[in-house]
Amino acid sequence: MNGCRRRRPPGQRQQARAPCRPALSLAAVLALAASILAGCGSAPTGPAAGVVSVPSPNHNARRPNFVIIHDTTNSSVEPALRTLTDPARGVSSHYLIGRDGTLYQLVDEDRRAWHAGASYWGGTTDINSASIGIELDNSGAEPYPEDQIARLLQLLHELRQRHRIPEGNVLGHGDIAPGRKVDPGRRFPWQRLAAEGFGLWCRELPAEQDVVALDPLLALQAIGYDVADPAAALAAFRRHFLGVDGNGEADAAERQLLLCLLLEKRRKPAP
Numbered sequence: 001m002n003g004c005r006r007r008r009p010p011g012q013r014q015q016a017r018a019p020c021r022p023a024l025s026l027a028a029v030l031a032l033a034a035s036i037l038a039g040c041g042s043a044p045t046g047p048a049a050g051v052v053s054v055p056s057p058n059h060n061a062r063r064p065n066f067v068i069i070h071d072t073t074n075s076s077v078e079p080a081l082r083t084l085t086d087p088a089r090g091v092s093s094h095y096l097i098g099r100d101g102t103l104y105q106l107v108d109e110d111r112r113a114w115h116a117g118a119s120y121w122g123g124t125t126d127i128n129s130a131s132i133g134i135e136l137d138n139s140g141a142e143p144y145p146e147d148q149i150a151r152l153l154q155l156l157h158e159l160r161q162r163h164r165i166p167e168g169n170v171l172g173h174g175d176i177a178p179g180r181k182v183d184p185g186r187r188f189p190w191q192r193l194a195a196e197g198f199g200l201w202c203r204e205l206p207a208e209q210d211v212v213a214l215d216p217l218l219a220l221q222a223i224g225y226d227v228a229d230p231a232a233a234l235a236a237f238r239r240h241f242l243g244v245d246g247n248g249e250a251d252a253a254e255r256q257l258l259l260c261l262l263l264e265k266r267r268k269p270a271p
Contacts, residue, residue, distance in 0.1 A: 061110060066124075066131035066169045067159060067198075068116055068176060069152075071140040071183035072096070077104075080137055090114060093133035095155060101147030103155065107133075109162070119176040121169075122224035127176055132159055140185040149189060156198045168224075168265055170198040175240055178225060179232030186243045202241070202260035208252065211259045216250035219258040223265060 070093065072080035077098040084092050084106055093115040096104040107113040115133030124130060134152065138144060159165055170193065173181040194201030200223070216234065217227050225233040231247070238246045241257060250258065 063163045064109065064130055064132045064159075065163075065165065066121065066127060066171060067156065067165055068127065068131050068133050068171055068173055069184050069188070070115060070133065070135045070173045071138045071185060072135050073140050073183070074137065075139060077102070077137045080135060084135065093135045095133070096135040096137065097148050097151050097155070098137045099145050099148055101145075101151040103151055109159075116173070116176060118180065119173075120226035121171060121176045132163075132165075136184060138185065140183055141187075142185075143187050144184075144189065149192070153193070153196055153198075156193070156196075160197070167197050168200040171224075172236075172240060174236045175225065178236035179229045182236075182239065186239055186245065190240055200261055200264055202257055202264060204260070205256050206259050206263065208256060211252065211255040214255045214259055216255055216258055219255070219262055223258070223261055 072083075074080045074083075077096065080096060081104065083089050084096060092107050092113045094105065094107045094109055094113050096106060098104070109132060112128050113133045114128060115135070116127035116131060119125070119127040121127060134155065136144065136148060136152065138148075156165075156170065172188070172190075173183045190199055191201055193199045217230050220230075220233045220237060221227045223237075225236060227233045234250060235245065235247070237258070238244050238254070241261070242254075
């Protein structure tokens with residue numbers, strides 16, 4: 001039966017009216033809704049066919065667990081901004097801090113920025129998915145301006161408040177990618193950051209006799225380094241904690257420092 005056909009009483013004049021359109025069937029309505037949703041890029045993806053969806057209220061947003069600090073290796077902030085926002089380059093970070101302390105946000109903190117690349121720390125291999133990336137406008141060979149470091153520390157305090165980043169999980173790109181990356185440079189003030197609770201640092205060296213049997217490679221691995229390339233891991237450790245580029249096996253003083261860092265890593269944070 002045609003749902004558009006209307007009957008009128010005898011003698012009543014037919015009045016002009018909008019053309020009658022047939023009513024949409026339920027299947028047609030569902031198909032139309034599906035096509036609208038399919039064209040909406042922000043619409044969430046539903047469950048696959050055959051999956052029973054039982055939403056639970058017991059969830060919340062994922063939060064980052066690391067902060068990774070980088071150098072831009074540029075002479076000014078402008079080329080760094082172009083690189084970090086160029087779709088063809090495929091690299092980004094959450095923040096960029098200029099030499100004058102200007103803070104640029106490039107990616108929301110709840111999104112995955114592409115800053116770490118192939119990386120590893122303490123068993124975590126997808127650092128991008130678990131970190132906030134911060135680029136510093138620095139060539140890698142120059143001192144870090146006070147305005148820049150002060151703004152970095154302010155940002156780190158804010159990030160800790162928002163995400164409860166563990167103290168020892170503020171790292172350099174060179175720490176998570178030894179042999180591939182060397183930033184931030186040797187002049188980066190890691191000790192100053194550690195004094196404000198950002199990053200691992202040795203507070204008191206252990207007795208020399210306690211390090212006689214220490215295996216440097218096992219110590220580096222326990223701290224978090226990827227030791228697949230032992231020389232690269234040791235070089236990254238020296239750059240971060242000693243501010244030097246060196247080769248060769250770890251000496252007694254370096255083994256002493258490694259043991260100190262292990263003890264600090266195991267120390268419970270102050271309440």
